[in-house]
Amino acid sequence: MSKRRVRAIFRKELREYRRNGFIVLTMAVIPLIFLIQPLVVVFALPASAAAGLSNEHLLLYMLGIPAIVPASVAAYAVVGERQQSTLEPVLTTPIRREEFLLGKALAALVPSVAIAYAVYALFLACVELFAAPAVASTLIRGPDLLAQLLFTPLLAGWSIWVGIAISARSSDFRVAQQLGTLVSLPSAVVAALIAFNVIHATLGLALGLAAALLLLDGLGWRIMSATFDRERLITGTRS
Amino acid sequence: MSSDRWSAPERGSPALSVHRLGKRFSDRVAFQDVSFEIGYGEVFGFLGPNGAGKTTTVRTLGTLIAPTSGSATVAGIPLTPENGVEIRRRISIMPESPGLFLRLSVTENLECFADLYEAPDATDRIGGALRAVNLADRAHDTCGTLSKGLRQRVALARALLSDPEVLFLDEPTTGLDPVAARDVHELIDELRQRGVTIFLTTHRLEEAERLCDRVAILNTTLRTIGRPDELREQLFAKTLTVRTLAPLPEPGGVFAGLPAVDGWRQDGPATYVLAVSESAVAAPAVTRALVAAGADVLSISESYHSLEDVYLELIDQDNEASRR
Numbered sequence: 001m002s003k004r005r006v007r008a009i010f011r012k013e014l015r016e017y018r019r020n021g022f023i024v025l026t027m028a029v030i031p032l033i034f035l036i037q038p039l040v041v042v043f044a045l046p047a048s049a050a051a052g053l054s055n056e057h058l059l060l061y062m063l064g065i066p067a068i069v070p071a072s073v074a075a076y077a078v079v080g081e082r083q084q085s086t087l088e089p090v091l092t093t094p095i096r097r098e099e100f101l102l103g104k105a106l107a108a109l110v111p112s113v114a115i116a117y118a119v120y121a122l123f124l125a126c127v128e129l130f131a132a133p134a135v136a137s138t139l140i141r142g143p144d145l146l147a148q149l150l151f152t153p154l155l156a157g158w159s160i161w162v163g164i165a166i167s168a169r170s171s172d173f174r175v176a177q178q179l180g181t182l183v184s185l186p187s188a189v190v191a192a193l194i195a196f197n198v199i200h201a202t203l204g205l206a207l208g209l210a211a212a213l214l215l216l217d218g219l220g221w222r223i224m225s226a227t228f229d230r231e232r233l234i235t236g237t238r239s
Numbered sequence: 240m241s242s243d244r245w246s247a248p249e250r251g252s253p254a255l256s257v258h259r260l261g262k263r264f265s266d267r268v269a270f271q272d273v274s275f276e277i278g279y280g281e282v283f284g285f286l287g288p289n290g291a292g293k294t295t296t297v298r299t300l301g302t303l304i305a306p307t308s309g310s311a312t313v314a315g316i317p318l319t320p321e322n323g324v325e326i327r328r329r330i331s332i333m334p335e336s337p338g339l340f341l342r343l344s345v346t347e348n349l350e351c352f353a354d355l356y357e358a359p360d361a362t363d364r365i366g367g368a369l370r371a372v373n374l375a376d377r378a379h380d381t382c383g384t385l386s387k388g389l390r391q392r393v394a395l396a397r398a399l400l401s402d403p404e405v406l407f408l409d410e411p412t413t414g415l416d417p418v419a420a421r422d423v424h425e426l427i428d429e430l431r432q433r434g435v436t437i438f439l440t441t442h443r444l445e446e447a448e449r450l451c452d453r454v455a456i457l458n459t460t461l462r463t464i465g466r467p468d469e470l471r472e473q474l475f476a477k478t479l480t481v482r483t484l485a486p487l488p489e490p491g492g493v494f495a496g497l498p499a500v501d502g503w504r505q506d507g508p509a510t511y512v513l514a515v516s517e518s519a520v521a522a523p524a525v526t527r528a529l530v531a532a533g534a535d536v537l538s539i540s541e542s543y544h545s546l547e548d549v550y551l552e553l554i555d556q557d558n559e560a561s562r563r
Contacts, residue, residue, distance in 0.1 A: 002357060004354050004357050005354060005355050005357065007354065008350075008351050008352075008354030008355050009351075009355075011350075011351070011354075012340060012343070012347075012351045015340075015342075015343055015347060016340065016342050016343065019342035019343070020342055084338070084341075085334075085336040085337075085338040086338045086339070086340055087338075088303070088334050088336075088338055089332075089334060089337075089338040089352075089394070089397065090355065091303060092301055092303060092327060092331070092332040092334070093327060093352060093355040093356055093401075094324045094325075094327040094328045094355070094356065094357070095355050096324060230303050230304075231303065231304045231305060234298060234303050234304065235264070235295075235298075235304060
């Protein structure tokens with residue numbers, strides 16, 4: 001595998017994000033909307049409610065963000081290039097399928113993780129500044145912060161591979177985007193169920209989920225590389 | 240398979256060797272039974288109507304599409320799925336649509352592709368490619384702001400970055416105005432002088448006639464292949480057209496028995512078309528015979544059939560055959 005070719009795709013994508021501010025802006029809008037409801041709830045909580053929160057992991061609700069944020073960028077990755085007629089010139093170069101896909105995935109991962117961390121940091125700052133101190137100290141806990149740091153790239157990675165898989169099989173960007181968002185929802189739902197203690201969060205569960213996501217991310221890359229069909233992407237027919 | 244296995248092609252070996260190659264999409268034949276060879280440094284024209292299979296042939300030889308029959312060697316390497324990366328290292332394809340990243344500058348587009356080809360001395364290569372297409376002064380322009388002709392030039396610069404052994408140009412002048420098309424023709428001429436092997440698909444026949452050493456005409460199957468002048472000779476009888484001031488009283492008596500004149504017909508009140516086997520022998524004899532007959536000769540001209548005539552004749556034959 002050539003790092004230079006992976007870097008070429010990665011750098012090209014980041015340059016396009018930079019030139020088209022709307023891409024990153026639209027990625028950030030949904031998480032900011034995501035932020036409103038929990039902030040309103042947390043700000044309204046009296047200090048006396050802190051004791052009742054000790055068994056909940058409300059911050060983990062934020063893990064829905066890395067699951068949803070990359071969906072649109074990943075959905076664009078292949079079908080968007082195809083619609084712009086920029087895919088064929090790239091595929092005529094010596095680039096291998098796995099290099100192309102890795103470059104695309106990394107380019108989607110970096111802004112997604114950055115946005116997720118930034119929104120999370122904003123949430124923490126708001127809680128620390130405006131929530132009742134007892135509520136803030138109950139909500140902001142080391143293990144939850146660690147879980148957020150660890151699971152953000154893993155969830156984003158999974159969401160990206162699913163999005164790219166949809167993108168590589170779609171003929172229309174809009175369909176790919178809608179499907180990508182839909183498919184990323186189950187991860188967000190699982191995060192919400194853990195946050196609201198419907199699924200009981202334990203260290204074992206966290207490690208198990210992290211291992212499963214790591215495996216899925218690796219498998220996603222392998223499976224996508226194996227099924228990436230230049231001929232179908234260029235001609236619209238299966239080889 | 241290791242890429243080290245493939246060394247530089249042997250001297251005298253063809254740049255492209257295609258044997259009974261074909262591609263079928265389920266029940267639709269894109270092209271079939273196509274065979275030809277192209278030497279290094281040759282400019283080879285691939286002509287055909289829309290839907291004839293030209294682009295599919297280029298994509299197949301460029302390893303984007305797998306053939307369903309036949310075999311080929313591209314830049315000395317057998318066309319197989321496992322050789323795809325190595326073949327793509329040695330060739331370059333300029334698709335019909337330039338496919339530039341429109342938000343990036345010309346240089347940024349080329350940087351991306353220099354990295355994809357792992358070109359050594361990328362900066363020098365980019366500078367050289369831009370100078371080759373006369374775009375050095377537009378290097379920092381955003382591609383989206385360029386005209387269609389300039390975008391084609393950027394795409395050509397991109398195709399030159401890897402210093403390819405074989406350069407595929409798929410309809411490089413489609414949609415260009417005459418001035419932009421002329422610029423592309425001049426660039427192809429320059430590439431030919433540099434010894435680059437060029438596989439040019441086009442349906443602009445004057446373009447092929449002007450630029451190509453040999454041409455092939457494809458209409459799903461390969462209809463003919465050869466130098467443009469050879470094809471004209473193969474397909475059309477040589478004729479001389481004679482125009483006189485007044486109709487000849489006895490044209491049969493004038494033209495009969497002249498050396499290298501095989502027959503004649505009247506093509507207007509004072510115009511005669513003579514089928515000849517050798518123009519250089521027939522023309523002086525015809526002139527002498529006309530003068531001896533007291534005719535006032537306005538002109539004697541050798542008829543010229545363009546590549547377009549050859550092309551239309553072959554495609555008409557195909558259309559007629561399909562109607563039968």
